[in-house]
Amino acid sequence: MTNETFTIAIDGPAAAGKGTLSRRIADQYGFHHLDTGLTYRATAKALLDAGLPLDDEAVAEKIAREVELAGLDRDILSKHEIGEAASRIAVMPAVRRALVEAQRRFSTKAPGTVLDGRDIGTVVCPNAAVKFYVTASPEVRARRRYDEILGKGLTADFDAIFEDVKRRDERDMGRADSPLKPADDAHLLDTSEMSIEAAFQAAQSIIDAVLSRNA
Numbered sequence: 001m002t003n004e005t006f007t008i009a010i011d012g013p014a015a016a017g018k019g020t021l022s023r024r025i026a027d028q029y030g031f032h033h034l035d036t037g038l039t040y041r042a043t044a045k046a047l048l049d050a051g052l053p054l055d056d057e058a059v060a061e062k063i064a065r066e067v068e069l070a071g072l073d074r075d076i077l078s079k080h081e082i083g084e085a086a087s088r089i090a091v092m093p094a095v096r097r098a099l100v101e102a103q104r105r106f107s108t109k110a111p112g113t114v115l116d117g118r119d120i121g122t123v124v125c126p127n128a129a130v131k132f133y134v135t136a137s138p139e140v141r142a143r144r145r146y147d148e149i150l151g152k153g154l155t156a157d158f159d160a161i162f163e164d165v166k167r168r169d170e171r172d173m174g175r176a177d178s179p180l181k182p183a184d185d186a187h188l189l190d191t192s193e194m195s196i197e198a199a200f201q202a203a204q205s206i207i208d209a210v211l212s213r214n215a
């Protein structure tokens with residue numbers, strides 16, 4: 001973080017609402033937003049597309065270094081198989097180092113940035129001006145994902161989604177390098193029984209307080 005840049009770090013497990021919250025915050029303050037999950041997804045997709053293995057760290061690192069942050073497309077990268085492959089390559093330290101370097105460069109853009117992911121407050125931007133840890137129970141997160149799929153007119157199996165959410169949590173929280181956990185100085189937002197709008201209001205008052213203190 002430079003003196004001119006105000007960085008907001010948002011971490012949490014899959015489907016906790018951090019993407020929606022991050023985009024709202026970035027819009028509100030006119031800050032640049034990076035969904036860092038997309039960088040892991042883009043690396044995984046490039047490996048899959050090229051027919052390369054998902055378990056070769058040197059190959060995955062090389063591909064990770066070629067990821068262009070400007071070209072990340074949420075619609076293309078949101079596929080379930082890509083998320084699954086992303087969480088497999090995200091356990092590799094060399095892949096993480098490559099992507100974290102790019103994420104840190106992004107975080108210094110003026111006038112401010114919002115980065116969301118799993119390790120932003122703990123590893124990528126430990127000096128962020130404000131940190132949030134957004135969570136919700138696995139049941140609530142699985143239900144949200146299920147409703148979202150049904151809302152698109154598609155069919156889904158709730159139990160399979162629930163199992164998937166739990167498996168992804170285990171992998172993200174249990175890995176040795178940069179496991180998902182709240183930073184000591186993160187504000188906790190549990191959206192199990194709170195709408196994303198209410199979470200946004202809560203986040204906004206915290207950010208406004210820090211901004212006015214820094215002014």
Ligand code: C5P
Nearest residue numbers: 014036037038040086087090117118119
């Ligand atoms: O958030 P999203 O589901 O798009 O992330 C895909 C995967 O990328 C996650 O399951 C996680 O393993 C990994 N990831 C990570 N660190 C981040 C962002 C995502 O390890 N900062």
